[in-house]
Amino acid sequence: MVEDLLIETKALSKSYGPHVALDALDLSVPYGATGLLGPNGAGKSTFLKTILGLxxxxxxxxxxxxxxxxxxxxxxRSRxxxxxxxxALNPNMDAIHQVRYSGELLGMNPTVALSRAHQSLEYVGLGEQRYREVGSFSTGMKQATKLACALIHDPDLIIADEPSNGLDSSAREFMLTTLETTIRSGQRSVLMASHLxxxxxxxxxxxxxxxxxxxxAQGRIEDLKAIDKEVxxxxWGHATEFENDLSSSGMRVRRxxxxxxxxxxxxxxxxxxxxAANRSGTQIRRMHDHEASLEDLFLVIMERLGYEIKGSDDLFAEGIV
Ligand SMILES: Nc1ncnc2c1ncn2[C@@H]1O[C@H](COP(=O)(O)OP(=O)(O)O)[C@@H](O)[C@H]1O
Ligand SMILES: [Mg+2]
Structure with a gap:
């Protein structure tokens, strides 16, 4: 297999009894930050657990x-x-011991684990709350504690399954900024499953x-977006004639x-x-390339695959298509 890939799979499949959760996946994930996307039940969590060897x-x-x-x-798992x-947290344990414990599970010496736990909790913004029981934490603080546990051994890759799930906007902002900093400052990679x-x-x-x-689909977001570039x-004036002219010339128009x-x-x-504007007598006031959002891209990919999905709400609803 190729050396410079972070993750590579060949025909990777996972079934739960008769249910096929991952079907012959050929993936090539480079170093850097990768988002794992898909509707509920797509197999994201299963994929993460499979590559972790869990x-x-x-x-x-x-x-x-x-x-x-x-x-x-x-x-x-050590990396x-x-x-x-x-x-996955124990509600009756205080944050510092929780994080230290996750280091010990990875085989770290308890003294080293404790000193790293202090650093990790400080890093995720929980320095002051470190002696509080995790059970009393908000969802945002629990997520931050999970991130501190994940960072205890200074890993090369962070795998985060729905890291901002259930967070309010300020906690979510903090989580995303912390993840970004973790990736950029430490030259680490991240694989993040998310429906957002x-x-x-x-x-x-x-x-x-x-x-x-x-x-x-897989690849660089920038390259994938290029498949659906729009102008x-x-x-002003004669918009319908213009639209019809474009369509009858075989161009795809969304108005x-x-x-x-x-x-x-x-x-x-x-x-x-x-x-077309000339023929239909319309006046063009502005014309520029349109930068597609990731959501636009999804709709196109899903449309090409023949799924009837009208928006990301549909895309991430339970049990679609
Ligand atoms: N332990 C399990 N036993 C049986 N089926 C499972 C189990 N875990 C997940 N599944 C099924 O496998 C599919 C993929 O689930 P999952 O990986 O959790 O998807 P996602 O994380 O994308 O929502 C779903 O249909 C789910 O019901
Ligand atoms: Mg999941």
Whole structure:
């Protein structure tokens, strides 16, 4: 397998009894920040647990940081900080001992683990609350404690399963900024499962999109967006004639009042738009390339795969399509 990939899998599958949760995934994840996206039940958490060696793949193979996921789970976990999706904290333990314990579980010497626990809690903004029982914490503080546990051994890769789930906007802001700083300052990588596209767009440069256990898309967000580049045109007068002219010339138009978004099909797109405006007698007030959001990109990918999804609310609703 290729040396310079963070994660690589070949035909990786995982079934729970008859239910196929991951179906022959061929993934190549580079070093850096990657968002793992997909509707509920897509297989995100299963994928993370499989590459951590916490659950066994049914078939196929994979490597994380050059280690085999089937046989080197312990080596993988010693280099990864994992923030699980669900609350894995002991409510009756204070934060400092909770974080220290997670270091001891990784084989750290208790004194080293304790001093690292102080640093980690300080880093995630819980320096003052470190002697409080975790059970009394807000969701944001619990998430921050989980992050401190994940950082205790200064890992090369952080795997965070829905890190901002259930957080209010200030806690979410803090979590995302802390993750960003952790990645940038330590040259660490992150693999972050999330159903919040804005979070992924902010923190990550790559995505892996899963849908019902299948790989729907993977790559750099920037490259993936290029498949759906659009030109935005603001017009005045004869908008319907203009729209019809463009459509009958075979161009894809999405219209909202006097603003049209037209699929960019190479450099001749601009000339074609100007000619259509001439023919229909409309006046072009503004024309510029439109930067697609990650959500736009998803809708296009899902449409191409033949799923009827109209918005990210649909995309992340339980049990769709
Ligand atoms: N321990 C389990 N036993 C049986 N089925 C499971 C188990 N964990 C997950 N599943 C099923 O596998 C699929 C993928 O689940 P999961 O990996 O949790 O998805 P996601 O994290 O994307 O929401 C779902 O259909 C889920 O119901
Ligand atoms: Mg999950």
């Amino acid at each position: 659950i066994q793949a049914t078939s196929g193979e994979g490597e994380v940081l050059g280690h085999d996921i089937r046989t080197e789970g312990e080596a993988i 990864i900080g994992y923030m699980p999706e669900y609350d 596209m804005e979070d992924v767009e902010r923190v990550c440069e790559n995505i892996v999109l899963l849908h019902k256990g299948h790989l729907a 935005e045109v603001h017009v 909202e009042g006097r603003v049209m978004r037209i699929r960019h099909d190479g450099e001749e797109t601009y000339d074609a738009i100007l000619s």
